[in-house]
Each structure stands twice: as C-alpha cells, then as structure tokens.
Amino acid sequence: MAPIRVWAPNARVVECVVGAARHPMEQEPAGWWSWTPDGDGRVDYLFSVDGGDGVPDPRSAWLPRGVHGPSRTFDTQAFDWTDHDWRGPRDGRGALGGVFYELHLGTFTRPGTLVSAIAHLDHLVDLGVDVVEVMPVAAFGGIHGWGYDGVQPYAVHQAYGGPLAFQVFVDACHARGLGVCLDVVYNHLGPVGNYLSTFGPYFTTQHPTPWGPAVNLDGPGSEEVRRWVLDNALRWFRDFHVDALRLDAVHALHDHSGRHILAELSDETADLSVRLGRPLELIAESDLNDPVMVTPTAEGGRGMTAQWADDVHHALHVTLTGERQGYYADFAGGTEAWPDGTPLRVLAKTLTEVFLHDGRMSTFRGAPWGAPVDRREVSGHRFLAYLQNHDQVGNRALGDRISETISPGQQAIGAALYLLSPFTPMIFMGEEWRASTPFQFFTSFDDQWLADAVRQGRRQEFASHGWAADDVPDPQDPATRGASVLNWPECNTPGHTAMLDFYRELIGTRRREPDLSSGDLSATTVEFDEDDGWLVMHRGLVHVVCNLGQRARTVPLDAGLIDKVLVSWGRAPIVDEHGVHLDGHDVAVVRCVRDAG
Template sequence: MIFEVWAPKATLVEVLVSGERRAMSPGEGGWWSGEVEGAGHGSSYAYVVDGDGPYPDPRSRRQPEGVFGPSMVYEHARFTWSDHDWKGRDLRGGVIYELHVGTFTTEGTFAAAIERLPHLVELCVDFVEVMPVAPVPGGRNWGYDGVDLYAVNETYGGPDGLKSFVDACHRAGIGVILDVVYNHLGPSGNFLHPFGPYFSGFKGSYWGDAVNLDGPDSDEVRRYFIGNAVQWLRDFHIDGLRLDAVHALHDKRATHLLAELSEEVDALACSVGRPLSLIAESDLNDPRMVRPLDAGGLGMTAQWDDDVHHALHCAVSGESHGYYQDFAQLTALAKVLTNGVLHDGTYSSFRGRRHGRSFAGVPGHRLVACLQNHDQIGNRPAGDRLPIVSLKLGAGLLLTSAFTPMLFMGEEWGARTPFLFFSDHVETELRESEGVRREREFDGFGYVWEAPNPSEEETFVRSKLDWSELKDEAHWSLLCWYRDLIALRKALPELSDPRLDRVRVEVDPLGKWLLVWRGTLAVTVNFSLESVTLPLSPGTVLLASDDPVTAVEDGLRLPAQSMAICRPT
C-alpha cells in the first residue's frame, strides 16, 4: 500500500512499518509518499521526520495503543453497514439527546450504549449528540483534550465500535450528531508540530494554541479539518457535527473556515442523499452564524443558544451569580422565548460591554436550547444537576418552545449522579495541575471552588449514570413527564412552530408566574411556593405536571411550582 503524509518543511520523512524504516519521496504541496509491499488493513506504522520520532500519522484512522503508540492502517470499506434504508433526519422539529459514552453506562462503551437505545426510542428523541470520541491521554476524559482527530477512542470501542453504534441508532430511527473540536488540540499526545505549521504560534484561547487557519501553509491545515468533518459524515454515516467553541477559531480570511466547511458539507449531502447538519457552539450571539451562505452568513444549520439556558436556569433555580446576573428576572426569560437571545446589542454585565445582535427573522429551530448540558453541569464545582421540581418546570418550557430542544443524559429522570470534570493525563505535571487549572478557568464565575480532583478515577466513576434510579417512583414519574411533553410537542404543530414572532409571553409583575402563548395553546407556569391564579379561561387542560389544576371564577388555578398546557375557550 502507499503511505502519504504532509510535511512541507521536512528534508527527510520515513515510514516505520514492521520495525523497518523506509524513506519516502517528496511530492507537490509538501506531501510525501512511499509504497510498502504487504502492508494493509491492521498494519502498524509511524513516521520519522528528519530523524525525530516515531510519530503517529496526523490522519491516523486508528490508535490501538493510545495517543503515544503507533498508528494502524484501517480500511473503512471492511465494515458492513445495515442502514441502507436510512434517509437521514432534518434538524427541524427534532429533539436532541446529548451523551458522554464513558459515563452513559457502567461499561462506558459504544456496545453498552447500544443496549440503552430502546430507552431513547421510548423517550422519542430524534438525535443523539455524542461528546468527542477522538483519542485522549489515559482512560477517561470529557473528550475536549483529543488528538489524532481522525481516529476513535479505543476505550469506547474504536472505529468499528462507533460505526456499530451509528448503525444501531439508524435502525432505531435515531440520527447521530458528533461533537468535534477544531479550535485546539489537547496538551498531551499532540504530535502535529513536527509535521508542519498546524498552529499559529500564539495562544488562541484558554485551552491551547490557535490553529493556523489563515497564515502561510494554512490551505492544507484547513483541508485537514474539513477532511476530518467529511470523514465522519461520509465514512461513519454521522448525520451532523456539533462544532466546539467556534468563537475560538482565529480566521481572518475572506471565506471563513465555517463557510468553506458549509459548502463542502452541502455538496456531500447531495452526494449521500441525506440531510447533514452543522451545529456551532458560539458565544458571539451573531445571527450571521446561522444565516445561509447566499445571504452572507456562515451557513451553519444551527447554533447553541446559551441565553435560553441561562434564563431557564435562573427561573427554576433562583441563582443569579456570575453570568446569570442579567437573566435573574422573568422578563429576561420572556425576551429569550420571543427574541431568541437576551443580549442582542444590550449591555452584558458579566462581560462589561455591549454584546450580540438581533436574531430577528431567524427561525427558532436554528437555535439549539437546553435546560442542562455537559458544560452547564460539569462546569459547576460539584457537577450538580437541577432537582426534580426544577426540571419539571424547565422541561415544560423548553419542550414547548420554538427552539430545537436538547436534553442531557439522565436529565429525563432527574439523575442524582453528578457530571464532574475528569481527565487522566499521563504526565505528572498535567495530572497534578489539572484541578488548579480548572479553578483558574472559572475565576470570576461566582463559585466557591470546592471540586474533587479531576485526575482521580473516583471522580469519573461518580459521574456514571445510575440506571437503577428509574425504579424509584419520583424518577419514573419525571421520565413519564418528559415522554408526555415530547409526545405532545410532536402531536401539536403549535408547539414545534419555529416562528419566534408568533410567540407571546405574559409575565406576572410579582415574578410568580409566566404565560406563554403558542398559537391557541397556553403554556402556564407557576414558579412560586404557593398556588396562583392566572388570568386565563381554562378551556381544555391537555397536560399538567401536578393536580389539581382547577378553573376558578377569575381564571386558572395552578398548584405551587407546577405547570399546565391548555387550550383556552
């Protein structure tokens, strides 16, 4: 077979196969190639660059011995798919379920996750969003320290394990979104530097060096990341990508990397005959992110909407520290439910400046909203989740909103297990400093930072879901509430209508209740610790979190901390 690698500054590149180093030949554009007879699927190999190494292949498809070991030849065509009838899923109208493979089950593998798919089918979600699966140092990690971006973590089951998971999801009628990280690479096991100018030479974000997207030799660096995206969508049959922290992509070119990626993915969708989604995590509150390319936008299918999360969290938890301070009043929740964002050019007290632009005209399905996600739980020192009563109210608002809702694993039954930050760095310095680094990252967020050591295995073990909780009546009742909400959302077109200009919200001046109009449907929420009467003719109550919801002379009476969806007369 022929081995190829990009190393534009090298004077000698050798491929090491079966213990023998063979010189490679330079070609155009900084590419080197060399043929090794007898090598093929399953062969271990590595590269030596100007006498240094051996290093794994930057485009390694498999790292069976981890990030510090050799690469292994992997041929995609050897996997047998059974999803030939899968036509994909459009993000519009969908419900997403985010999970971390290592903590979704006790075993922490793709195979074990497949066994839990019936639970997701009964919940009636449309997509699973899988946190990053690229190889990481050690045996446990959130995934954002990934290197060898073309490979799949062997701890989870390697490339065949991921394909089997995607195949099973498709057979179950569920699409798969994969979380990918293109703004930085992990601090350990990153061997891209010897091969070429993959990085810009300055700190791009808190997490690491900026990727070289617009400097000399950046054409091939951009192809590295775009080719990686195409691999997931084409060779692994993934239905969409969630792009981590795109605001940390440093790109001054006339055509931004995201726009170039959008063009490539649109072309690929035409080729494979199914919709492909790109979801950006962006802190910019800039509607250009989700506007089509032909309208001057970056062409993302959707973006995460933190403003919705913040407003929902404040309403159901009462917290107002750090970045929550601007969202503490129900008027903030009313604005995000009707405008998509709170900061649309308004002053952000957390940032100390004005922030964002108006999302007027942007349909709600282009904004992925949540009550909880890996960041909003895991970035708390104790990794603590919302209690059941808060989830009940928050889920009711989220799943009747104009946005694309996303749940975080275990949320649907009110999991008591935390989701903590954990890692398993090999280098002593990184292991010992991880906790301090993490605390420094969240300085000014308003937390008293008393977090368990992220390098301890117990921190990881504690974060695994406890599926036996479903035997408890309170957890089972909440799961039924989530199922009923999703079923109602899918049954009533008013609840999935993405037109934000058709959403109307009434707020109690005393901050006790909220009334959201979705067409002729009224979503009523009582946040207070006492029953309240909303000025609303009750008509038909379609779904209620608690009984009794009663009609009284001057309106609809709701119990304390409850909600109801009704169609007034």
C-alpha cells in the first residue's frame, strides 16, 4: 500500500492514528512525514501532531464521517472510466464560446446527490448546454450548504456521494457530450473543521480578508502551501477528468511573490493539457475588472482562459428591473461613474466592451476601478455572461429569482441579449423554464454559536436595506434549503414550457449562425433609444431587436434587408419598410442579407 504522508514542518512528532492504535510517522526532508500501513485495503486514519488530538489529513480524498472524522484512503485510479475517446467540450474545441449551466448539487434534485443529478443530464443536452458548472463539492461542516465554506478541498462532500460518485457523474456527463467545470475555493476556508493550522503555516495575518487571515501564498513556508493549492487543482483535471475549474474570488488570493500563483497554475495546467491531450481551462471570478486576468502569462498576465463578467449582469439587471440600490447604482447612470449615462447606454457599453468600470469611478467602491478590454485583441468568449447566477440570486434577502420581478417578455429580452452576445453564456439552474423556486442562502452547522452568528449576520445585513428580521429566511432552518430545491415537473407545465422552448431556440440559433457563435467584440455594435425604449444588438448579419417598453412599437431596421426572422418571443413580428413591429416586452432575432447596422 502507498505511504500515507503529511506536511508538518514545525512538528516534533507526528503519529498516524488508526482506531485506538498510534503509529509513529517517519520524518522526511522538507517537513514531510510518512507511514506505510500493512495490506492493500482501505484505511481510516487521523493525524496527531505533538501528541494532540487526531485530526483529518489536509489532503483527505474521502471523509465518510464528515469534516471532524477520520480520513479514508481512496484509490483515484480504480474507477473504470468509459470516456476514453473524450477530447473535451464541443469535440475538443474547448468550453469557451459554448453554453455553461451552473448548478448546485444540493438543490438540483430533492435527494441532492451526484447520482440523482445524472437523471437530469439529458434535459441539459436537449437544452443545448455544452458545459455543466458544478458549485463547490469540497467537504464542509454540516449536510447542506452552498459549499463556499469548505474546509477540505481534496475531499468530495459525503452528502453528495463522495469521491467515487463524482467520478461517476463526470463520466456520465462525458458520455452525453457534456463538459464539466468545477467551482473551487482557494481564497479561504470555512470555520467548521478547519484544522490546517495544526500542521503548518497555511495562513498569514499579513493579508486580511473578509473571512479572516489569508491563505499563505507568499510568506515563510508558503512554497508547500502553494503546492497544496496547485496539486489540488491539477488532480481534478487528472484524476476526476474535469474539463475546467472556476476559481472563486481570485482577487482575495493575496500573492506578492515573484510569480503570482494564478500564473503558475496557468502554466502547469497548460502542461497537463498537453500530456492529457485535451483542453483544460481556468475561469476566474475576479472583482478587479482587469483584462490582465485573461492575458497570457508569457505577456505578463495571470493566464486565465476566461473570467466571469459581473458588469454585464448588473447592466442587464438594472435595465430590466429598474433596481438601483447598492452596486447597481452606477449601472443606471447619473452617478460620478457616468454623470450623463443611462441604463441603456450602460448596457450598450457592457455588451460591446465588457466592463463599465474600466478605469472610471466606482461609486460603490469609492475609487476609480478597472481597465479597458482591447476589443480587437481579446475574444468575448473569454468572459462569461449571465442573467442570473448563484450569487446574484442567493445573496438577495429572499433568494428571489429575477422572474419574480420582471415579465416573461422581459426575461426573454435578457436571455436573448446574453445568450446571443459575443460572450460565453451561462444559465443558472431552472432559469431556462422560469423556475418559481427561489435559491436561498442556507447552512446546517452543528455548532450553535456559529449557527446563531450566521443567522444574525444575515438579518443584520438586510435590516440595513429595510427588511424585517422575520422576513429574512433562517439559513439554519431545513425548510430554507427545501424551498430552494428545483421543482422539475414544473418545466413541463403551462407558463414554463414557453420559456424553456425559447431558451432552446436561442441556443440552437447561436450554434447555427456563425455571426452569433463568434467572439469578435469589434463586430458587435448596439443601437438604442432610451425614450422609446428599444435596443438592437448587431452581430454581423444577425440583429437582436428588443422592445423594452410595455406598449407595442416599431423598432427601426431596414426591412428591405431582412432575410429571415430566426426566433421571436411573442407573436411573429411584422416587418415592413418602417422596421420590426414588436409587442410590448418583446424580442425578435432577424438575419439580414447584408449588414443593416
């Protein structure tokens, strides 16, 4: 059996605890310790440092009894994969430019497991999805939660099914032509079951974060901490056949070393991609609004293949809902960021230039923010755009979806704009059928002090926005998670099937039309009339024509050039010499014989 090893550079003695037995571990160079068990079977074990209580392995692959229980050995090579011919998403072209679908395993189905999720993969294939983006699976305290408070990045949460179930899930996705993107969190660990400091300098107080001390990426002992992060990322690609990683809040990865850890990860991922013979991609969530994130490492960038584009979401949300509170204020215009801006002007900018804050003032942050994207050099596919995601829904007081606020026609407009944009689009689970279930913030911590702190924190946060404490769902109440589980039969009922069909048609149109599948930002322009409430996004010969007003109107477009109406939300639009006639809250996608823009 392979040795069990752990890094504990400051320890005098390390023991491997198996049941009641304590086995002294042999000291190795560079702060490592090892012990080789007898036999070839599974071993449940803990580590005791300098005679202390036994705690799990920082690289636990399997925690069958939760984050406080013993680690269990797991042979990642034992699974009989069937994806031997898998070349990556979209027949080897990679994930970018395809359609992503973000899901949370704990609420995607009532059982909330990887195996139960497989039953709905064919729905995603029929919809036209290319990549399934799975919210974090790293083991965390309790049974239910979002996963961003994980404490064991190497382990698959037992309530989801454990590591073998994740291999089965990825294999099932690949069998259907679906890529898998896994959400990973390296910027912090959760508060329950976080034993890393027992072993070594995994954290540093030199860089405070909203979650406490930062992960130590540039201080004494950081070389092995960095290796702990890098090895984790590469193992998901290598041992679990994942196609892409979404890296949570990379702006909180404080690294003042000579080489940023993201650049190092990018280069190592590229090398592994060559060895595996398939594309591997890294997608950052970054608050920096800086294209350096997707600039190749050879050019001094971080080397991420893509990043989330929150500004596109914010602009769509403000245009469709009229909300202007908090960070939405700049996206309505009329602030220091853009004194003469308007919602449609801001939306037009983000649809063509990605960032609103590209060096201009951010009133929410209180400082100039971001840098511009070179539309001629950078593909729009390097930015993920969305109408909703887990943050933008779940971090609202009630976890209410945008469909609770806007009409079906308004949602159709938003969907058409981001699904047919030059970006890589991402659908949030259930959005495609206008799901009525919310996605609320929920936890299931056993520690009463922590449960109370989370509950009070949520109530205090939203009290400042005028919400009564009793109106904010209790994160610890099992009913909060229960209310967030998707109601799958709903997608086949009136009022929901129409939206599902429309999303399916939009995605099919994106695939069929070369101008829509292109990521060329410089070939995308937007016209609008704020007073009349219309907007047209031009993508080469294809035009997304939107009537954002409640009353029917004619959107000017040279009808003599229109070759075909490709898809529309409401009634088939009337096209004449004046333009495209649309009902209120309506959208049509038309193709011209030559550019009408």
